[in-house]
Amino acid sequence: MGEIKLLDCTLRDGGYVNDWKFGHNNLVSVFERMVDANIDIIEIGFLDDRRPFDINRSIMPDTDSVEKIYGGLDRKQAMVVGMIDYGTCKLENIKPCSESFLDGIRVIFKKHLRKDALAYCAEIKKLGYKVFAQLVSVTTYEDDEMMDLIRLANEVKPYAVSMVDTYGLMHQENLKHYFDLLNEHLAPEIGIGYHGHNNFQMGYANCIEMASQKTDREMLVDGSIYGMGKSAGNAPIELVAMHLNDCFGKDYHISQILEAIDANIMDFYKPATWGYNMFFFIAALNNCHPNYVSDLMNKRTLSVKAINQILGKLEGDKKLLYDKNYLENLYLEYQNVDVDDTADMAELTKAFAGRNVLLLGPGMNVEKQKARIESYVKENDPIIVSINFVSELFKPDYIFLSNAKRYVQLATELLQKGDEFKVIATSNVTKTSGKFDYTLKYATLLDEDAEIIDNSFIMLLKVMIRLGVKKVALGGFDGYMGDRRKNYVNPNMEYKFSKKQAESLNEYVCTVLKTLSDELEMEFITDSLYAE
Template structure:
């Protein structure tokens, strides 16, 4: 049994009903929430956080996010909390002091206040008001990795003056490894008054939440140590340290007596049905955010474009200004995305070469829509009669021989690498936009991406419109489109279901109208017709 930290000084805190609420918008259901709280109390959890206090949200007995402390009583008041300390959380600025009743009249024993470093002074002043109401106060330093040593010492000075129950370092984006984790932890321990507890709230972006908690528990100190966890790791982003693992570890190594079976019953009866509907935990998305030390919303913004490879996403994230890394700024990431997509290259020679094979010719443009299958005979008949130059957009169909594939989407290119090497498509030449990075040899033709972008459009890099803009300058006799179906609000939009985007049905009308407008603008310079049915031609 380990003795680095006295068993009596270790406190295990469960925050499933609060941090877990990011998964389901705090809608656990009243019966479910009560059941979970009763199980956690029976499991002998020392501190249980039962949700957020947020005056912006109306009272809802089915949710663990409440506008005031008197609502806590309405939801949980019939549960015997026995020896457990019951706490709620306030994100500073979202719940005024007027919404907190005195602790003696409240079901809550304590309140945890989270805040970012730039408002530490105001937040600590608010914590003083909360403490004056009789609550045990926990100061929660959000995004601990954003603090310099000097800034952390400044916070410790404020905390020492406040004398809260505990101060916690919050690894909001799961960035900590053992070295920097223990640097922060020991620095705080050295400069805090001994009666103030020291806590750690982890996230699992690097699969280190549980391991980091073990390191914190090993740390030699006489002060109270508070370690956070959630049932089955349920929580924001990649999730938290699983409290059932922490309970098991503390029982085995520190002589604690947490009833892990009660935790497992709560997981089985209350958590797994939520997990099956909306899973959480370590995945590539949160790894990318953590490895770039940035807010996950930046990654979401870029990946939701569905035009970028992970390599491209990483390259854009590297451009984020350091002070904006952990404070999401959508206008900033939009600027960086446009900058990346506008990669310039001198395409004079490639354009001239393309013009020699396109000018004055009929071009059959093959999109990836479902009509590539349903109208295959019409496409084949047209090809046999007209012998056009065939250009496919971000895919390689089998319906007829393809002369060129137009690549503007790095993610689509990844799927096409092997196909381009196959015997079936031997001789197909690649026309790539400058934002697509070739895997091996140089592309046959590379055109400047920026010249083809529509910077004022809903989708600035719409492949079909980009290719039409390029063709306009290459002066073909006529462009005939097949498989350029546009988007339906229901059903499949692609001949290959693996190409489907989840968002197209929701944005179908906007996307279709955008292309109609683009076609109208180019009508005097480019003769475009449709061989197969398309929403780009008329509303169906």
């Protein structure tokens, strides 16, 4: 039987939801997550010369723009492709494959344009690319039209011909009919693909049907993260990957896809909802009561990977018979064996010994009162540790990461500036690949009695105490303002707190600071609500 390959089209088809404005950090992070999930083919966006270059968007005027956004990223085993809607990108905007980040180009076209579009595909193939012929609204093809398409394709010999169910109208019998025509008459070296939409909630079911077809040729199945896509969305790639793992011996890493849902995609889902619900998918994936999932999500202390690992420990009848106390015991057990940070703590203790230390928060006063910080740095030559952000004004020696979403926001800077500083991460933050410089046990830094038990500021102060630091200077820890007032230098870091919530959080931090003051002397060098 021919090989089945899984293609992720999130950054292309998902762009219909947000006008392709994912933000550069999300573009990088999604790409890296899909690479580490072992996805076979990653589609990174549209090539459309009507659109100007924007590093934050996955719709690009030429192949040079692809390099500007994704260049330098490690594709590992993945094939990287882009898409052209026939007629929207001139050939002169496409450099030869040998000079491009792309391995292949998918050309999508309506049936009345098939002759000209296949001729265009032939020219792209001459440039060295794997070219894919994408049949828009395949359900509109009459059999004689499909046979003509097959004749044209056999002349060009694209890498694959894909059935695109643009309006989500296909059921299994439709798919089987078109598949049989293509499979019987296409040249044997041409693969067959399927791209589904969920208007009838058939995307996933049709992917299963596609995968079950008996053929010696290569088959491609499309999906997008969380089903992100135009209107009803696409077949969710996490579901398709799960099926291919279970039934075809594949090794797609579902946790990486779920991390991408949580960290990269959910912010787009909330204002423009599509498709199904992540919580119920995780519950179904683990065959458990959905209350277990919501309880762990509501803790705000766990990555999606960690939640999956905890749910994987549920046993027997307990999976579907909800037991809150049982879950709490599993949660505490997981936290207590999360990571051994003895060696990393010892190395950091040595590095910080006898040094002045400046902790930088992301508050507005880092900019407004930068002269105070500059003066302190000049006089004290401190080790600088910034929390969940990279300061543009003061070069940090270390970045403290305790929040998975913040990690995504820093993806590009960590990639580009990673040799300028070390990263100290808590064990709840999942790196896309490899390891952080230092990983500290998350559970030892939590405050179980607090409303937000993993306040990054408090966690870092506890780290300083564990390292034997006796005094720290503090800049940019302004306190929470609430009522949508700006708290952060970077607006992408803003949380939505009411005035009452902000006051409660400030009161909590002030209380903890008093408690910690017996072990650690703290000097605020910029204004702070915590110091009032």
